[in-house]
Amino acid sequence: MKPFYVRELSVYPVGSRRIWLLSVAVLASLVANFETTISTILPLLMKDLGMTLAVYGQIAAASVLIGGLSAGFGGILSDRWGRVAILVPTLTITAACNFLLATIETPTGLFWVRCLMLFIEGAGITITASLVRDFSPRLGRAQAFAFWTWGPVGAAFLASLIASTTLPLFGNHWQSQAIIMGIVSLVLCLVVIWQIAEPSAALRAQVMQAESAVSGAEKVDPGKVRELFRHPHLWAHVFGNTGWQVLYWTFTIFGVAILNEAFGLETAAANGVVALGIVLNALAVIAVGRLSDKFQLRKPFTAAGTLLTIVMLGYYATLIDSGASAGHVTVVYALMFLFMGIAYVPWMANFSEDAEDVESRLQGAALGIWGMVVRVMIVVLLVVSPLVVAASGWRTWLLVCLAGQVIFLASMAAFRGRWRVRREAAPKAAV
Template sequence: MKPFYVRELNTYPVGARRIRLLAIAVLASLVANFETTLATILPLLREDLGMSLEEYGLIAAASVLVAGISAGFGGILSDKWGRVTLLVPTLTVTAACNFLLATVDSVGGLFAVRCLMLFIEGAGITITASLVRDFSPRMGRAQAFGFWTWGPVGASFLASAIAGLTLPMFGNRWESQAIIMGVVSLTLCAIIIWQIAEPSAALRAQVMTSEAAVSAEEKIDPAKARELLRYGHLWAHVLGNTGWQILYWTLAIFGQTILVDSFGLRAAGANGVVALGIVLNALAVILVGRVSDRLQLRKPFTLAGTILTIASLGYFVTIIGQPVSTAHGAAVWAVVFLCLGVAYVPWMANFSEDAEDVQPALQGAALGLWGMVVRVMVVVLLVVAPLVVTAGGWSVWIMVTIGGQAVFLVSMAAFKGRWRTTASADVPA
């Protein structure tokens, strides 16, 4: 017996209907990320609770660890029970927890609330990625995942924009942002519950090249998730991208703090700079995703984006702590975000397709494995980064993120897929 909010599709949606369902999946990704965003108020929260960067790192590490456990099991259970069955309750309960966050008045209270929120959230983000794959044939998958990245980057933009506009209105009280996030998230959850649907397990087990290729193929029963562990190229994807994610999560968690500490910006100004970078990133992922889909090439874009990211980070290190203008710092920050967008979306399509070639019925498990390993890395980041920054400053930690990009660069050698177009390649008109 399915819950009342589950609508299961027995035929693959095409045309405008598929686009609408894909948009709802992207909206769910935005909500899942938005309702747990803390970076926008972290400088104010630390000051109010008398919390050091090291203490926050330990709190965040513990909460992300439980999120990693949740992501791993959530992906597997979504393959078995369905995406929406788990997604809707995770979104709504986490949204409601923001009102609980607004009552926090101690470091211990923050620890308890964040662990609760991220345990629920961990499964939700994995499931939204699985839903996007379910509604995106390969001819449009990179662009679809480009829209999916509007979830995390869009959440950061939305939170930063709201904070930049409303913090002065509420006397720079961080509690105001927690309440606003709760109200906005619950409102968006109502829209998702009203519109969301998912393909049946039989449809999820098919490999869709394009909408025209939808067929009634023999259905594939989901194999055990541990089958994925036998393939070295999938581990190269997971571990290599985990190195790439060191930079992304550094910017997502500490972005505003880096700008405040390194360039002397106020919290509202730092949120404005972050929002600018996110807008450029959002545009880049869609443009690059579209071109990647037209050429049906993934690896060249990932390689180019990673090399550009390393170069821009190298310059960013040289200006940290220097008397540069706000416009100069904002421009470099924006370039870093732009380069990240070039690399990420083609990689995600590449990973999804490589996992699909192993076993299409295990997309949720593959994405869950990736989500779990990334969150283990984030735990280490949250413990180690504050110690490194205290000892050597943010420039030293940015050098660590460059090392993570280099790991990703090396791992690309093991990815499947072509480096260039061929005369026989099926390129959409």
């Protein structure tokens, strides 16, 4: 017997119905990212708990590793049990854990609560990506994943907006933010529960080139995960993109610190530079997603974006200790984020389609394995990058990031898909 909140579609949704369900999946991505955001209260939290940055780094590394394991298993289970049956409980329980977070008084308490939250959240984020795939035919897949990437961006913006507005009202007590985030997350969860639905297993197993109202049988063999391990080009996707992610997560975690320590920008100014980069990235992913779908090409956009990122990152590294003006640094940083957006969304569509061609029933497992490997990389980054920076500075670590970009570029040789537009007219892209 299925839970009350599971609405399984036996006919593939089309038109405004599909767009709406895709929007609900993107909202679920925002909720999953928002309810575990801690950066807005981290300085206050560290001061109140008497916790050093090194101790927090260890807590973050351990919790992210646990979240990685959850992402892998959550994706596999979602292929077998359904997306919504797992997604809704993970979103709701993680939201409630924010009230538990508000009660902690020691770093040990923070460790256990964060491990619990990220273990639950890891599966949720993976499943939102699977849902986006389920509601996006290939003619609109890159655009759909572009909107999915707005989940983390929207979560960071929402958390910052709430913190800047409400912290002064509650005497700058970090506990107030944990409680507010719990309340907001639960309200958003109710919206998701009210509106969410998913295609049946039979519909998920079909490869949809364009939007059409098709139906499928009730029961389908979910497939065997080991089938994914037999295809080297899928591993090239997973490990190649993990190399690309080293730069993304370096900027996500240390972007402000690099601008402050290596370029001398004040914290407020550094946050402004980061915000500009995020805005350009958000615009770039939508534009390139539209073009990628229009021409049904993935690899050329990914390769071009990666090459431009490599060039700009190398130049960015040379600017350290060069006395470059704040305006100069701002332009270079913003262009890097724009180029990263050009590379990322077509790759997501490419990976989804390549995994789909291997075994369409195992989309959740493929995305889950990728999410697990990326989170293991984040753990290594959290542990290793401070040591490298302490020994030889930020320029050296940025060169490590550049090497990751080169690995990603080289891995594209194994990806499937075309490099050129077919001779016939390109089909019209779906949203």
